[in-house]
Amino acid sequence: MPIRPYRFVLSLVTFVLALTTCSALVSAQDSKVKIDSNTFGAIEARSIGPALMSGRISAIDALENKPSTLYVGAANGGVWKSTNGGTTFKPVFDKNTQSIGCITIDQAHPETVWVGTGEVWVRNSTSVGGGLFKTTDGGDNWTAVGFAKSERIGRIVIDPKNSEIVYVAVLGPLWSSGEERGLYKTTDGGKNWERILYVDANTGCSDIALDPQEPNTVYAGMWQFRRQPWTFTSGGPGSTFQKSTDGGKTWKKLTKGLPEGELGRITIRVAPSRPNLVYAVVEAKESGLYRSDDLGESWTKVSSSFNVIVRPFYFGVLAIDPKDYNRVYKPGLTLSVSKDGGKSFSSPFGGGGNVHSDHHALWIDPTNPAHMYLGTDGGVYESFDYANTFKFMKNLPVSQFYHVAYDMERPYNVYGGLQDNGSWVGPSTSPSGVQNRDWRNVGFGDGFWAFPDPADKNIVFSEYQGGKLLRFHRATGEVKAIQPYPKTGEPKFRFNWNTPFKMSESKTLYVGSQFLLRSTDRGDSWERISEDLTTNDPEKQKQDQSGGLSIDNSSAENHCTIFAICESPLDPKVIWVGTDDGNVQLTQDGGKTWTNLVKNIPSLPANTWVSCIEASRFDPGTAYATFEGHQTGDMKPYVYKTTDFGKTWTSIATDSIKGFAHVVREDLVNKKLLFVGTEFGLFLSVDGGEQWAQFTGRLPNVAVRDIAIHPREGDVILATHGRGLYVIDDITPIRKITQDVLNAPFAFLENRPSVIALPTSSQEFSGNDEFVGDGLAEAASITYYMKDRHQIGEFKVEILDSENKLISTIPASKRRGINRITWQMRMKPPKSASGATLAQGAFIGPAVPEGTYTVKVTKGKETYTGQIKLVADPRSTHSAEDRKLQQQTVMKLYQMQEKLGYLASAIQDAREQAQDRAKKVKEMTAKDATVLTKSLEGFATRLEDIRKTLVTTREGATAGYIGGEEQLRERIVELYANLNSYGGRPTQSQMDSAGVLEKELEKADQEFNKAVSAELEGLNTKLQAKKLDPVKVQTKEEYDKKEKGS
Amino acid sequence: MFRKIALSVYAAIALFCLPALAQSTAPAKSDLSLDEIIAKHAQARGGLDKLKAIKSIKMTGKLVVQGGALEIPMVIQAKRPDMFRMEMSLQGKTQVQAFDGTVGWTISPFMGKTDPEKMPEEDTVQAKDQADGFFEGSLLNAKAMGKTVELAGKEDVEGSDAYKLKITDKKGDVEFEFLDAKSFLTIKSASKRKMQGNELEVESFPGDFKEVNGVMFPFSLEQKAKGGPAGGGAQIVIEKIELDVAVDDAIFKFPAKDAAKEPAKK
Incomplete structure (x- = not known):
């Protein structure tokens, strides 16, 4: 058993704090204050992960001579760096776009790293990048190098002999043409760039490879590709395989031995240990792995095995063993390996190979090729045995949620579905943080909507791609498929990849195909309540032809489907529906009749995807809608509002909203408070959409796909597509922002009237290699707004009880915008006696009782006061009487500690005086000096004997740690700590013990008094005779003064 | 927890160190030059003459942790040319960290150990750096301290415009000082410290x-x-700052064993 110091593991009890807005507001000013990200100031989001399933990884690079330093690029979750082999990671790219295309470390200058943004595994849900970035300090600071409009960058290769020479493969836009495509080269470390290879605006550079010995030999794959909402095309006349032997000045197309006809995506690797050997996966009518033994001049097809040629748009990856040129790895749907130069492939997973499917990155250690990092749709794995077995990195919270829901438990749980990682439920907070093990899988496949049945805690609804609906039973683990099927005479149902599946506030289940269907019996039966609500355009329904050279019909391109459904919280007969092909449909009679309203929406391009409709809870005719056309190359955010059931619409988007819009939400309390989630973050308006500002409080520029507002807690819950779930705790202060507040030099902002955690404890030593999501701080918040930063003069917050007694003083937070400081709702710790060791149990003061407290803020010469109310935890099973008894007993022990503190100090002080006098007398030559010295020393010894029963006195190198000495102080503190960490009735034994300890303390006090009264007067008379100062007993006042000064 | 306290104290000291003035390379979008910014900063502090005239300082205050749940009284003293000492008290025990210009040492009695110990080399190097810049800051000691300052542009710090100054020491370690663009007082400093091989x-x-x-x-x-x-x-939180109070050099020196048993009384 490990020996540890006694640790007072106590989650401090917290109470609700309801600050009333004080009179500090100044009158409204004429000019409007603009809001910006700093307006929300210290209101921050909590990342709760999860990381146990992680998310799609798009790129990995590591230091060749120190593989414990690695960078991981997530498809939609930024760049993460580890310097300890993946034990811990930190995000180093949060200020930039989160979609990562490629990462290349300059191995000659390990602090220099290049990142190309914009994922190049161009699935339907991929995000967009913002150019090329470079760091020269290991990721602390990044410089945008250019290519801002490139959208996606596929590969960066540095000349192994000259770090100033860098090749960048710009793949370019997925959903539109782009002039910035092509292969670029710099010879001055990125200051100037020359495009050295270009085909056309529809053809990007998808891959490059350099000959490590002759770096002027460059191979490049050019790829023509395009996505539309309803189809994907890979291949075309622009796709070519090219080679240069003069560093890109001149090029020639490689054809000898390669497939005839149009080509698709080409992936190229030069064997590091034999550079005349080049491997390439070439997509064509007959795709395959090709091999050239003559520097690319001529090629031989060596394999067309399934995993080698499957989904080139998603798996354009290939890796050659750094030492064995015949050992070829093909990451794909799974991982396969060839040991014979590509002729035959087999699975390397002999030892188990339990890894997520869909592999996008494989880094092989050049000095130890058995060691590798593998990036998948489900995170990063490490192998030390040539991919036989793997360790999973459980610390990358790059999970890609589509939607989020909540329940009403305490703490409430959150639900959501993820790209290729099923559906999950987990707690919104936990005293020791939200950990991987707290999450439960409740659905499989690609998850989207997942939510609980409010009528039955055991039931969780979820779905997987293409409208496959599931009903999960928590207690038994059973899953029932509940999707609707067409009835006789009905056409085949078209379900979107991300099929809308919701439970309305009236407890009706809805699912959308091209029709709207509903169920009132948990999905056991379904009723169709609409005709086809889409454009039903047959040209957009040819998914069986999607994919181009490699047919790929996974339901990801299903189109002409319903995407958004919203039943009015005010009237269940009012239902709004939005479709992916741009219809906004409304019924006001529960589905009998429908009206397409999209023609009423001004300045909206035709057929723009309806990403969200939000019916107002304040007015039945009011609704909000977001549209986005990124899959046709239109990245603008569209946010509209109607107040007349869709007859007229007003755009409420401004330039402050960045990125195409996924979701709009109206606050549950303040109808002017609106939230919009876009591909690049979260945006808020506090005035009904006139002004918007990005919310940046510990939230990276990540795609916010869904937003939920918890009705009880007032929390905003964010489903990010790339960084898991976030919770913004208690938005009450944001609800209170008005122009009056924005103009105030200082204004209190109300917090939620909620109640928090009972004390809990936990013990575990599980290492550092797992992500732990932030838990809700178990403390009360005090929130205020300041128009400007406080810099000069005093600034403090004092908490006073109902009798105006000062309980706590807290340093104030100083920033512009909203400040939020926490108070532990505890008294100051007892002034414990000084002993050889620290009494750690006495570090924490008793919880203050429930009730109303005053918050007094002193800011320079101004003071502001507000009221706060603290209430008990509603989960508490303890009666008010029991809680009171607990508080009284804790206070009794608190006072005993303080009494003991004074007593021990007085004894020690008197003892020191006696010793001092003894020393002085000893130096005298008088006759009775020896006798008096002995008397004084005897008195000092008797005092010390009493003190030794009060506190630990045994000192030494480790005595304080493991000396085991336990005196009265230690026993009182232990009892105090035990009572202080439980919010209910003390045991009878504890109360009896408190009485026993009190008597012992009383006895020690009496013994001291006895010693003093028996001896001190006589000693002092003799001392005075020798003109020495008498020994004085320290008074309580003197003790308090000394304590205050220390 | 005690490690955290120790760090905080280092920072408290660093706080009184001003950035070094050296050759300006101002690369950034700033309306003022580095020299102008430094001059305004000095002026905002009260002027270089007044800073230079300070011979010793004593700061009395407290470390507040866990949202005010625990307050640890502390005293920081410094004396020219390069001595300092800080003390933190808890339950009558006093933790000491001190530097006499050459030797850095600590007493860490919170686990019952009362013997003074010399600091490890890396801590001593930091202590030396802080001591050298304690009064007017490395601003006036730039050459002696071998530090260079660059203007790294303007940045938002918690909603305030700030000039970002990059300070690089002889080893190449970098820290940043952010000066409020209106008051020219420091509103943030950011540093990367090596603590037992880890970067913090x-x-x-x-x-x-x-x-x-x-x-x-x-x-x-x-x-x-x-x-x-x-x-x-x-x-x-600093409650009191006293300048030029008499202080004995002995309190900064590595104590003899007997003296160490009873840390300096206040």
């Missing part, structure tokens, strides 16, 4: 500036790990 990125936010003998001093310092939650760090 700490951000400090000084505030509550008050004048003492014509010189502006921060009376509060919030400190947190980079990227940590708001309010998630520790706060130092």
Whole structure:
């Protein structure tokens, strides 16, 4: 058993704090204050992960001579760096776009790293990048190098002999043409760039490879590709395989031995240990792995095995063993390996190979090729045995949620579905943080909507791609498929990849195909309540032809489907529906009749995807809608509002909203408070959409796909597509922002009237290699707004009880915008006696009782006061009487500690005086000096004997740690700590013990008094005779003064 | 926890160190030159003459942790040319960290150990650096301390415009000082410290500036790990600053064993 110091593991009890807005507001000013990200100031989001399933990884690079330093690029979750082999990671790219295309470390200058943004595994849900970035300090600071409009960058290769020479493969836009495509080269470390290879605006550079010995030999794959909402095309006349032997000045197309006809995506690797050997996966009518033994001049097809040629748009990856040129790895749907130069492939997973499917990155250690990092749709794995077995990195919270829901438990749980990682439920907070093990899988496949049945805690609804609906039973683990099927005479149902599946506030289940269907019996039966609500355009329904050279019909391109459904919280007969092909449909009679309203929406391009409709809870005719056309190359955010059931619409988007819009939400309390989630973050308006500002409080520029507002807690819950779930705790202060507040030099902002955690404890030593999501701080918040930063003069917050007694003083937070400081709702710790060791149990003061407290803020010469109310935890099973008894007993022990503190100090002080006098007398030559010295020393010894029963006195190198000495102080503190960490009735034994300890303390006090009264007067008379100062007993006042000064 | 306290104290000291002035390379979008910014900063503090004239300083205050749940009284003393000592007291025990210009040492009695110990080399190097810049800061000691300062542009610090100054020491270690663009007082410093081989990125936010003998001093310092939650760090609150009080050099020196048993009384 490990020996540890006694640790007072106590989650401090917290109470609700309801600050009333004080009179500090100044009158409204004429000019409007603009809001910006700093307006929300210290209101921050909590990342709760999860990381146990992680998310799609798009790129990995590591230091060749120190593989414990690695960078991981997530498809939609930024760049993460580890310097300890993946034990811990930190995000180093949060200020930039989160979609990562490629990462290349300059191995000659390990602090220099290049990142190309914009994922190049161009699935339907991929995000967009913002150019090329470079760091020269290991990721602390990044410089945008250019290519801002490139959208996606596929590969960066540095000349192994000259770090100033860098090749960048710009793949370019997925959903539109782009002039910035092509292969670029710099010879001055990125200051100037020359495009050295270009085909056309529809053809990007998808891959490059350099000959490590002759770096002027460059191979490049050019790829023509395009996505539309309803189809994907890979291949075309622009796709070519090219080679240069003069560093890109001149090029020639490689054809000898390669497939005839149009080509698709080409992936190229030069064997590091034999550079005349080049491997390439070439997509064509007959795709395959090709091999050239003559520097690319001529090629031989060596394999067309399934995993080698499957989904080139998603798996354009290939890796050659750094030492064995015949050992070829093909990451794909799974991982396969060839040991014979590509002729035959087999699975390397002999030892188990339990890894997520869909592999996008494989880094092989050049000095130890058995060691590798593998990036998948489900995170990063490490192998030390040539991919036989793997360790999973459980610390990358790059999970890609589509939607989020909540329940009403305490703490409430959150639900959501993820790209290729099923559906999950987990707690919104936990005293020791939200950990991987707290999450439960409740659905499989690609998850989207997942939510609980409010009528039955055991039931969780979820779905997987293409409208496959599931009903999960928590207690038994059973899953029932509940999707609707067409009835006789009905056409085949078209379900979107991300099929809308919701439970309305009236407890009706809805699912959308091209029709709207509903169920009132948990999905056991379904009723169709609409005709086809889409454009039903047959040209957009040819998914069986999607994919181009490699047919790929996974339901990801299903189109002409319903995407958004919203039943009015005010009237269940009012239902709004939005479709992916741009219809906004409304019924006001529960589905009998429908009206397409999209023609009423001004300045909206035709057929723009309806990403969200939000019916107002304040007015039945009011609704909000977001549209986005990124899959046709239109990245603008569209946010509209109607107040007349869709007859007229007003755009409420401004330039402050960045990125195409996924979701709009109206606050549950303040109808002017609106939230919009876009591909690049979260945006808020506090005035009904006139002004918007990005919310940046510990939230990276990540795609916010869904937003939920918890009705009880007032929390905003964010489903990010790339960084898991976030919770913004208690938005009450944001609800209170008005122009009056924005103009105030200082204004209190109300917090939620909620109640928090009972004390809990936990013990575990599980290492550092797992992500732990932030838990809700178990403390009360005090929130205020300041128009400007406080810099000069005093600034403090004092908490006073109902009798105006000062309980706590807290340093104030100083920033512009909203400040939020926490108070532990505890008294100051007892002034414990000084002993050889620290009494750690006495570090924490008793919880203050429930009730109303005053918050007094002193800011320079101004003071502001507000009221706060603290209430008990509603989960508490303890009666008010029991809680009171607990508080009284804790206070009794608190006072005993303080009494003991004074007593021990007085004894020690008197003892020191006696010793001092003894020393002085000893130096005298008088006759009775020896006798008096002995008397004084005897008195000092008797005092010390009493003190030794009060506190630990045994000192030494480790005595304080493991000396085991336990005196009265230690026993009182232990009892105090035990009572202080439980919010209910003390045991009878504890109360009896408190009485026993009190008597012992009383006895020690009496013994001291006895010693003093028996001896001190006589000693002092003799001392005075020798003109020495008498020994004085320290008074309580003197003790308090000394304590205050220390 | 005690490690955190120790760090906070280092930061408290660093807070009084001003950035070094050296050759300006101003690369950034700033309306002022580095020299102008430094000059305005010096002026905002009360002027270089007044800073240079200070011979010793004693700061009395407390370290506030866990949202005010625990307050640890502390005293920091420094004396020219390069001596300092700080003490923190808890339950009558006093933790000491001190540097006499050559030797850095500590007494860490919180686990019952009362013998003074010399600091490890890396801590001594830091102590030396802090001691050298304790008064007017490395601003006037740039050459002696071998530090260079660059203007790294303007940046938003918690909603305020700030000039970002990059300070590089002889080893190439970098820290950043952010000066409020209106007051020219420091509103943030950010450094990456090596603690036992690990990198620790700490951000400090000084505030509550008050004048003492014509010189502006921060009376509060919030400190947190980079990227940590708001309010998630520790706060130092200074209650009193005394300048040029008599102080014996002996308190900075590595004590003889007997003296160490009873740390200096206040």
